[in-house]
Amino acid sequence: MNERGGYKQDAIRVGLLWLGLVVVLEAVWFATEILPRQYAEEAKIIDDAFNLLTILGIPVFSFVVAMLIYSAFRFRSRNDASEDGPPIKTSKPVVVTWLVVTSALALAILINPGLVGLAELRANPEADLVLEVEGQRWQWVVTYPNGAEVRDELVLPVDTRIRFDVTSVDVLHSFWVPGFRTKIDAVPGLVTSVYVTPTELGTFTDDVNLRLQCAELCGIGHARMVMPVRVVEKAEFESWMAEQLTAEAPAAEGRG
Amino acid sequence: MRPLIRAVVLGLVGYVAGAWLTVAVRGGSPSDDVAVVFGFILGLIGWLMGIGVWNAWAREWFGLPAKPDQATGWKRYFTFNTDHKVIGIQYLVTFIAILLLGGAMALVMRMELARPGQDFLTLDAYNKLMSMHGILMVATAVAGVLGAFGNYLVPLMIGARDMAFPRVNALSFWLIPPVAIGLLSAPLLGSFDTGWTAYPPLSVVNQGGQVLFILAVTTFGLSSILGGLNIVTTVATMRAPGMTWGRLPIFVWGAFCASILSLLVTQFFAASLILILLDRVAGTTFFGAAAGGDPLLYQHMFWFYSHPAVYIMVLPAFGVMLEIITHLARKPLFAYKAVVAGFWGIVGLSTIVWAHHMFTSGMAEQLHAPFMALTEAISIPTGLVFLGALGTLWQGKLQSKTPLWLAFGWLFNFAIGGITGIYLADVATDIHLQDTYFVVAHFHYTIVGGTIFALIAGSYFWFPKITGRMYNERLGKIFAVWLTVGFNLVFIPLFWLGVNGLNRRVADYPEFYAGPNAFASVAAYILGAGFLLYAGNLLWSARRGPAAGPNPWNARTLEWQLPSPPPEHNFPLLPEVVGHPYDYGVPGSVHAAQEAAEGGEE
Ligand SMILES: [Cu+2]
Ligand SMILES: [Cu+2]
Numbered sequence: 001m002n003e004r005g006g007y008k009q010d011a012i013r014v015g016l017l018w019l020g021l022v023v024v025l026e027a028v029w030f031a032t033e034i035l036p037r038q039y040a041e042e043a044k045i046i047d048d049a050f051n052l053l054t055i056l057g058i059p060v061f062s063f064v065v066a067m068l069i070y071s072a073f074r075f076r077s078r079n080d081a082s083e084d085g086p087p088i089k090t091s092k093p094v095v096v097t098w099l100v101v102t103s104a105l106a107l108a109i110l111i112n113p114g115l116v117g118l119a120e121l122r123a124n125p126e127a128d129l130v131l132e133v134e135g136q137r138w139q140w141v142v143t144y145p146n147g148a149e150v151r152d153e154l155v156l157p158v159d160t161r162i163r164f165d166v167t168s169v170d171v172l173h174s175f176w177v178p179g180f181r182t183k184i185d186a187v188p189g190l191v192t193s194v195y196v197t198p199t200e201l202g203t204f205t206d207d208v209n210l211r212l213q214c215a216e217l218c219g220i221g222h223a224r225m226v227m228p229v230r231v232v233e234k235a236e237f238e239s240w241m242a243e244q245l246t247a248e249a250p251a252a253e254g255r256g
Numbered sequence: 257m258r259p260l261i262r263a264v265v266l267g268l269v270g271y272v273a274g275a276w277l278t279v280a281v282r283g284g285s286p287s288d289d290v291a292v293v294f295g296f297i298l299g300l301i302g303w304l305m306g307i308g309v310w311n312a313w314a315r316e317w318f319g320l321p322a323k324p325d326q327a328t329g330w331k332r333y334f335t336f337n338t339d340h341k342v343i344g345i346q347y348l349v350t351f352i353a354i355l356l357l358g359g360a361m362a363l364v365m366r367m368e369l370a371r372p373g374q375d376f377l378t379l380d381a382y383n384k385l386m387s388m389h390g391i392l393m394v395a396t397a398v399a400g401v402l403g404a405f406g407n408y409l410v411p412l413m414i415g416a417r418d419m420a421f422p423r424v425n426a427l428s429f430w431l432i433p434p435v436a437i438g439l440l441s442a443p444l445l446g447s448f449d450t451g452w453t454a455y456p457p458l459s460v461v462n463q464g465g466q467v468l469f470i471l472a473v474t475t476f477g478l479s480s481i482l483g484g485l486n487i488v489t490t491v492a493t494m495r496a497p498g499m500t501w502g503r504l505p506i507f508v509w510g511a512f513c514a515s516i517l518s519l520l521v522t523q524f525f526a527a528s529l530i531l532i533l534l535d536r537v538a539g540t541t542f543f544g545a546a547a548g549g550d551p552l553l554y555q556h557m558f559w560f561y562s563h564p565a566v567y568i569m570v571l572p573a574f575g576v577m578l579e580i581i582t583h584l585a586r587k588p589l590f591a592y593k594a595v596v597a598g599f600w601g602i603v604g605l606s607t608i609v610w611a612h613h614m615f616t617s618g619m620a621e622q623l624h625a626p627f628m629a630l631t632e633a634i635s636i637p638t639g640l641v642f643l644g645a646l647g648t649l650w651q652g653k654l655q656s657k658t659p660l661w662l663a664f665g666w667l668f669n670f671a672i673g674g675i676t677g678i679y680l681a682d683v684a685t686d687i688h689l690q691d692t693y694f695v696v697a698h699f700h701y702t703i704v705g706g707t708i709f710a711l712i713a714g715s716y717f718w719f720p721k722i723t724g725r726m727y728n729e730r731l732g733k734i735f736a737v738w739l740t741v742g743f744n745l746v747f748i749p750l751f752w753l754g755v756n757g758l759n760r761r762v763a764d765y766p767e768f769y770a771g772p773n774a775f776a777s778v779a780a781y782i783l784g785a786g787f788l789l790y791a792g793n794l795l796w797s798a799r800r801g802p803a804a805g806p807n808p809w810n811a812r813t814l815e816w817q818l819p820s821p822p823p824e825h826n827f828p829l830l831p832e833v834v835g836h837p838y839d840y841g842v843p844g845s846v847h848a849a850q851e852a853a854e855g856g857e858e
Binding site: 007010034035036046049050053057060061064065067068071072075076077082084085086087088089090091094095098099105106109110113114115117118120121170171172174176178179181182183184185187188189190192208209211213214215216218219220221222223224 | 616646649839
């Protein structure tokens with residue numbers, strides 16, 4: 001067999017190995033549930049982006065792994081003497097193909113999920129409910145439209161587009177509910193916003209990802225700067241919100 | 257050892273004088289921020305003068321003859337020695353020691369994290385330990401490969417007798433111990449708990465240890481800038497006859513490009529830290545929102561350095577790994593010019609992608625799309641490095657040696673690091689993943705999997721050149737497998753944790769995350785234990801290993817044409833470069849003519 005023929009055979013074999021790896025890894029990805037449960041529309045957008053990146057990333061990763069495995073076994077020098085390999089310095093078609101493929105991939109992911117995901121997240125600037133969130137060391141204070149200030153549990157109505165207006169009174173914090181996937185820093189002197197449209201009922205006691213977790217290092221209590229989240233029916237939400245006001249009132253009178 | 261003792265004494269005297277003078281002038285306590293600042297500055301000057309800046313250099317400024325230290329043998333390493341090989345070894349040993357120390361801290365952290373709940377570290381102690389681990393390891397990654405191999409190899413590889421500014425070079429190294437001492441003594445002042453990122457307002461209002469962090473890291477930045485200046489000048493002006501830019505070994509390109517970056521951007525980190533210092537000690541409010549300052553300004557300045565810093569870490573590592581792959585595959589470096597173009601593409605793009613760290617920071621929303629696009633574009637030049645590596649292995653005659661085994665692990669890790677980076681460049685996925693364990697896993701794949709693997713692989717590959725002796729190949733390979741497998745076992749579970757809702761920088765976490773954390777902790781102990789094998793092999797072999805001879809790899813670059821270890825001033829006669837360094841298999845090709853030309857005057 002001449003050298004050219006040998007190269008071709010190597011290329012076919014490594015191609016098959018690559019293909020096999022792609023099939024196996026994609027199958028594993030589709031068969032397993034890696035992502036946590038979605039509790040909001042935004043979670044679906046972000047998870048779709050995650051899925052697409054993984055589906056596209058697997059062939060890239062598999063290519064590197066296939067080349068490594070094949071090279072390790074096929075091109076290992078049997079004699080320790082220093083015989084040289086073939087003096088292939090470069091190959092214009094290979095370099096050009098490589099550049100075209102990597103550029104096309106970069107462009108593809110920039111468009112989708114990149115710009116598409118961004119557009120979907122920003123599609124709707126309306127909000128049915130606006131909550132004010134204040135981060136402070138080391139707790140969250142949420143003010144509801146009726147004026148109720150809540151610190152122990154974040155209760156939200158399902159199927160409602162909610163805007164959180166977030167700020168901080170001391171250092172940086174970050175507003176993050178893993179079940180919703182959305183996150184925005186709480187910055188002193190700035191009001192930042194994040195939209196969430198809860199789609200599923202649930203509570204922190206059933207799913208740890210229904211928690212408002214501070215995600216930006218803020219000192220000693222950072223790890224435990226957590227507020228449980230509960231998503232409820234709209235009617236239940238209304239009555240709960242009203243209750244918060246009456247629950248607060250006697251305390252306020254007492255102080256007065 | 258005399259200079260070292262002198263340096264310690266003068267450093268302490270300087271510190272005490274600075275702190276007490278401040279107290280004498282303005283009152284207060286010697287542990288006040290201002291007193292620490294003046295103490296550190298005078299202490300640093302005392303340290304440098306003591307170690308030899310005065311004798312070898314500063315005396316000239318006053319018309320006195322310089323008296324450089326004449327120490328020989330192992331004592332050279334403890335003096336202000338200007339031989340680039342001595343400095344390279346000083347960097348290598350210092351940063352491997354810091355790597356092991358930072359690694360030990362990581363093991364303590366993994367012990368706390370092995371199960372939920374707070375076990376033996378307080379929440380505060382954990383934050384501080386994590387911060388210390390972070391900054392020590394970042395420093396190791398920034399200056400380890402570039403300082404050690406950049407200094408040791410660049411002059412040898414380009415056919416020069418030393419660096420362009422040998423005394424500046426010694427100064428860059430001797431600035432490092434005060435950095436380490438400053439950071440490690442921060443616990444005396446309450447330490448610092450802001451991670452290595454030091455975001456205000458927290459870094460303005462926390463303990464005094466933060467001031468030592470600022471001073472130490474600014475000093476480290478000075479060392480980086482001086483080191484970068486030296487390498488850039490050396491490569492630009494001191495190449496041997498015939499060593500054209502097109503014949504430059506790929507490691508020299510990596511070190512050169514990293515040095516250009518470090519020369520261009522390090523100031524931004526220093527400046528942002530100095531603004532924090534002013535907010536603390538001078539009552540300014542650069543980052544104080546209540547008085548018109550802007551906390552986000554810091555993040556822009558910080559990442560303007562700290563994203564390129566990733567490439568300051570990794571470009572020399574690319575160089576190390578491509579050298580190893582090329583010499584041990586015994587084939588020309590595939591698509592050399594495309595790889596060099598990739599390096600330059602990385603240099604250019606790396607300074608205009610910083611805000612991908614800030615998609616959830618509250619910065620202006622119109623910045624999201626452009627920074628996502630620019631960040632994803634950097635995958636194109638990085639892809640060329642993979643093309644070079646994989647193309648060189650293809651059809652090679654792979655020599656089954658430890659450094660090449662590590663190169664395989666490195667390519668595997670860096671593929672994971674690169675691909676997971678896309679999830680953090682994409683705005684949608686980053687909104688969820690930012691500040692989670694996914695980020696922790698990702699950057700350990702690039703920094704440990706990329707740069708630290710190169711530091712270790714390089715320490716095997718050039719071990720025979722540096723020591724003149726050969727390491728134990730079998731133990732080396734066992735360690736290569738141990739390191740690669742152990743590293744992946746520690747960090748793969750962390751991706752899952754991040755995706756599933758565990759934020760980073762926490763001592764405690766909900767029960768739900770217990771399983772993967774316990775797994776990662778056990779894997780971390782195993783990984784950590786492996787380093788005993790690494791240190792043992794190299795320490796023993798440095799004394800007892802078999803003589804390696806000048807060129808055990810039968811490699812073509814210039815450093816292998818010299819005795820091991822190379823003599824002072826490297827080349828008795830300057831070599832004349834007549835061909836490409838990587839023309840393996842090209843009939844009749846020669847890299848450098850031995851019967852050297854001009855320039856042998858001593
Ligand atoms: Cu926090
Ligand atoms: Cu970055």
